[in-house]
Amino acid sequence: MPVITYREALRHAMDEELTRDPNVVIMGEEVGQFHGAYKVTEGLLAKHGPKRIVDTPISEAGFIGMGIGAAMLGLRPVMELMFFSFYSVAFDQIFNNAANIRYMSGGLINCPIVIRGPANGGTNVGATHSHTPESIAAYHPGIKVVVPSTPYDAKGLLKSAIRDNDPVMFMENTILYGDVGEVPDTDYLVPLGSAKVMREGSDISIIGHGRAIQMALRSAELLKHKHNINAEVVDLRSIRPLDEETVLASVRKTNRVLLVEEAKPFCSVSAMLACIIQEKAFDYLDAPIRRVTSVDAPAIYSAPLEKEQLPTPQKIFDAALAVLK
Amino acid sequence: MTKKAPVPKKSEVSAAGYDARLAPINARLGQDEKIQFYRDMVRIRRFEERCLRSYQQGKIGGFLHLYIGQESVAVGCCSVMGDNDHIITAYRDHGHALGVGMGMNELMAENFGKYTGCSKGKGGSMHYFDPSRHYWGGHGIVGGQVPLGTGLAYGLKYKGIQGACLTFMGDGAVNQGAVHESYNLAALWDLPVVFIIENNGYSMGTSQERSSAGDSLAGRGAAYGMNWAIVENGHDVYEVRDKVSRALKLAHDESKPSVLEIRTYRYRGHSVADPDSTYRDKKEIEEYKRTKDPIMVYENALLAEGVLNADIIKTIDESARAEAETSAQFAEQSPYPTIEDIKKDVYWEIDNPQDKKSVGSLFFD
Numbered sequence: 001m002p003v004i005t006y007r008e009a010l011r012h013a014m015d016e017e018l019t020r021d022p023n024v025v026i027m028g029e030e031v032g033q034f035h036g037a038y039k040v041t042e043g044l045l046a047k048h049g050p051k052r053i054v055d056t057p058i059s060e061a062g063f064i065g066m067g068i069g070a071a072m073l074g075l076r077p078v079m080e081l082m083f084f085s086f087y088s089v090a091f092d093q094i095f096n097n098a099a100n101i102r103y104m105s106g107g108l109i110n111c112p113i114v115i116r117g118p119a120n121g122g123t124n125v126g127a128t129h130s131h132t133p134e135s136i137a138a139y140h141p142g143i144k145v146v147v148p149s150t151p152y153d154a155k156g157l158l159k160s161a162i163r164d165n166d167p168v169m170f171m172e173n174t175i176l177y178g179d180v181g182e183v184p185d186t187d188y189l190v191p192l193g194s195a196k197v198m199r200e201g202s203d204i205s206i207i208g209h210g211r212a213i214q215m216a217l218r219s220a221e222l223l224k225h226k227h228n229i230n231a232e233v234v235d236l237r238s239i240r241p242l243d244e245e246t247v248l249a250s251v252r253k254t255n256r257v258l259l260v261e262e263a264k265p266f267c268s269v270s271a272m273l274a275c276i277i278q279e280k281a282f283d284y285l286d287a288p289i290r291r292v293t294s295v296d297a298p299a300i301y302s303a304p305l306e307k308e309q310l311p312t313p314q315k316i317f318d319a320a321l322a323v324l325k
Numbered sequence: 326m327t328k329k330a331p332v333p334k335k336s337e338v339s340a341a342g343y344d345a346r347l348a349p350i351n352a353r354l355g356q357d358e359k360i361q362f363y364r365d366m367v368r369i370r371r372f373e374e375r376c377l378r379s380y381q382q383g384k385i386g387g388f389l390h391l392y393i394g395q396e397s398v399a400v401g402c403c404s405v406m407g408d409n410d411h412i413i414t415a416y417r418d419h420g421h422a423l424g425v426g427m428g429m430n431e432l433m434a435e436n437f438g439k440y441t442g443c444s445k446g447k448g449g450s451m452h453y454f455d456p457s458r459h460y461w462g463g464h465g466i467v468g469g470q471v472p473l474g475t476g477l478a479y480g481l482k483y484k485g486i487q488g489a490c491l492t493f494m495g496d497g498a499v500n501q502g503a504v505h506e507s508y509n510l511a512a513l514w515d516l517p518v519v520f521i522i523e524n525n526g527y528s529m530g531t532s533q534e535r536s537s538a539g540d541s542l543a544g545r546g547a548a549y550g551m552n553w554a555i556v557e558n559g560h561d562v563y564e565v566r567d568k569v570s571r572a573l574k575l576a577h578d579e580s581k582p583s584v585l586e587i588r589t590y591r592y593r594g595h596s597v598a599d600p601d602s603t604y605r606d607k608k609e610i611e612e613y614k615r616t617k618d619p620i621m622v623y624e625n626a627l628l629a630e631g632v633l634n635a636d637i638i639k640t641i642d643e644s645a646r647a648e649a650e651t652s653a654q655f656a657e658q659s660p661y662p663t664i665e666d667i668k669k670d671v672y673w674e675i676d677n678p679q680d681k682k683s684v685g686s687l688f689f690d
Contacts, residue, residue, distance in 0.1 A: 025483065051483070056510075057506075057509060057510070057513065059506040059509060059510065061472065061502060061503045061506055062472050062475070062503060062505075062506025062507050062509065062510050063472075063506075063510060064472070065469075065471075065472020065473055065475070065476065065503060065506075065507070066472050066473075066475045066476035066479055066507070066510055067476060068472070068473055068476055069413075069461075069472060069473035069474060069475060069476020069477045069478075069479065069480065070476040070477070070479045070480040070483065071476070072456075072461060072473065072476070072477065072480075073411075073476070073477050073480030073481070073484075074480065074484075075479075075480050075483060075484075092466055092469050092503070093469070093472055093503070096465075096466050096469055097464075097469060097470075097472075097473060101462075102670055102671065102672070102673065103447055103670050103671055104444055104447055104448040104452040104454070104462070104463075105444050105447075105448065105452070105454035105456070105462070105670075106442070106443070106444035106445035106446075106447050106448065106454070106670055107445070107669065107670035107676055108444070108454050108455070108456050108457075109454060109456055109461070110673050141671045141672075141688070142671050142672065144672075144683075144687075160682065160683070163682070164674075164682070164683070165673035165674065165677075166672050166673050166674060189682075191682055191683050191684050192682070192683035192684075192685070193683040193684040193685025193686070193687075194684050194685060195685075238683075238685060240687060241683050241684065241685035241686055241687045242685050242686050242689075243684065243685040243686075244685065244686050245685075272689070276689070
């Protein structure tokens with residue numbers, strides 16, 4: 001099987017869907033001639049032409065709103081936010097229009113739009129460019145939220161998102177763009193709403209999404225190596241829809257839970273998961289649920305401190321030991 | 326791609342010697358069509374009056390933004406739309422909905438929050454929709470619909486359909502950033518959109534002079550190289566038709582956007598919750614009603630043309646009142662949505678389980 005980067009996997013997904021469906025159009029700042037600020041869309045303009053690959057002005061409220069209007073008419077726009085952080089500039093369009101249009105029209109209008117881009121910290125760009133708004137997006141009924149952590153999932157989930165008839169917020173990660181993995185060059189889909197057990201274990205469930213999962217896998221190796229602890233690692237992959245069954249099955253198996261994510265702790269995905277687990281699997285818990293999140297402050301610029309603000313394999317390792325104590 | 330900025334151009338139609346009635350699009354109108362426009366305007370007014378009564382009776386909740394005084398704008402604009410044209414507006418949306426042919430029953434029922442409403446009681450007065458009639462709302466956030474209208478125009482162009490999107494906004498919306506972003510995109514990409522500012526003089530309770538810099542709201546389009554024009558006599562359905570049809574032709578033939586500012590006036594407050602006692606003089610309203618009421622002006626014109634007579638006027642009025650009354654009864658007798666309906670129409674997938682591809686939970690209660 002071909003080994004490609006997370007970035008290439010995303011590109012392949014778009015390339016295949018552009019070829020498959022004439023209604024798919026890629027839009028965003030620098031997606032065409034510049035080849036993408038992070039080169040995700042590199043080569044797509046040359047292959048598919050300027051009608052399908054559209055460079056927009058720096059005008060998020062305008063072009064995201066425009067994409068929503070086009071989606072209402074049946075196009076399938078895949079809108080790139082150069083940084084997902086810029087979603088806030090288009091907040092009204094996304095959460096009043098894309099999220100509500102189906103509801104307020106009594107089901108008469110669909111909005112098959114994908115809004116994608118990197119949503120992560122850790123790149124030394126300060127608070128404005130380091131937002132991780134999974135929970136903010138997922139808060140809104142009508143919106144779907146997807147966060148791939150591997151090249152395989154990046155391709156399979158993005159293809160599913162593009163074919164989805166509801167608006168999907170697809171959150172990538174600049175630090176993962178260069179990660180490599182086995183990715184079929186065939187047409188495959190990873191359904192939204194299916195979590196994946198990345199590592200089987202019996203002593204503790206480490207559950208999360210995005211880059212935190214890659215850290216959790218390293219922590220799990222450390223736990224095994226140093227303490228002979230068998231940690232299970234569950235990658236949510238999709239926040240809404242959410243695979244509650246896979247999460248709860250893991251909790252019932254290990255009876256101990258550590259939740260990890262890159263976002264801030266208040267009203268976050270892990271906060272919601274903790275709520276769900278105590279509601280639906282309280283009797284299976286042998287210890288309080290713990291969380292590893294970002295330190296609760298705006299993203300700091302200073303590079304050494306930023307590393308400490310975010311989850312680290314060491315923090316996850318320590319927190320896992322605390323759950324098991 | 327290089328693009329030569331076009332010379333901004335104000336409408337060439339000068340005020341002097343201009344007679345909208347003689348414009349080609351109006352000169353060829355038959356008697357039936359003229360009466361139809363009159364009937365549509367009367368129907369809007371009677372519907373709105375009946376809405377107000379239902380609101381006062383406590384049958385309609387929330388906000389109710391009445392279109393009374395502006396009827397010539399919606400009727401004039403909708404009357405020149407072709408089969409491939411689309412329309413989107415803000416929350417003062419009743420006139421446009423009736424203008425495209427939506428029925429009073431489904432609109433009144435929507436106001437009542439009933440399941441028989443056009444949006445199943447989920448949208449309310451501000452959020453009417455009927456995509457089958459190319460009517461895309463009904464939007465509650467000032468200016469928020471303008472990028473959507475731009476996107477509808479984008480979609481038409483992308484699909485190779487020779488149509489346009491009439492994208493309405495109020496005079497308050499011109500100060501929203503999303504509107505300017507839409508202007509830029511439409512002009513940059515030659516999108517077939519007609520931005521229509523229904524300037525009724527007040528953004529809620531703030532007059533134009535207290536809210537908007539510059540001489541002309543439509544004139545801001547010049548900064549983006551767009552054609553623009555002011556429809557000075559928005560109360561004249563003929564003038565509205567003439568100028569909007571010219572903008573539509575520009576969109577159809579050359580895929581060029583334009584901005585029209587239609588001067589109009591509303592008789593009621595911003596919404597009916599607005600006591601309308603703080604920001605304008607009652608004499609101003611009375612003066613407009615006396616001299617420029619769109620129905621009166623058109624009625625007099627058609628009487629002079631020999632198209633209308635007292636009998637037809639009476640019949641149309643009685644019929645419109647009866648239709649509005651019937652719609653209130655229909656709404657009254659219709660069922661509310663059920664508790665189960667609250668969670669329908671949120672996700673396409675939930676409503677189409679046979680085609681559902683995702684797994685996992687979409688709701689969390």
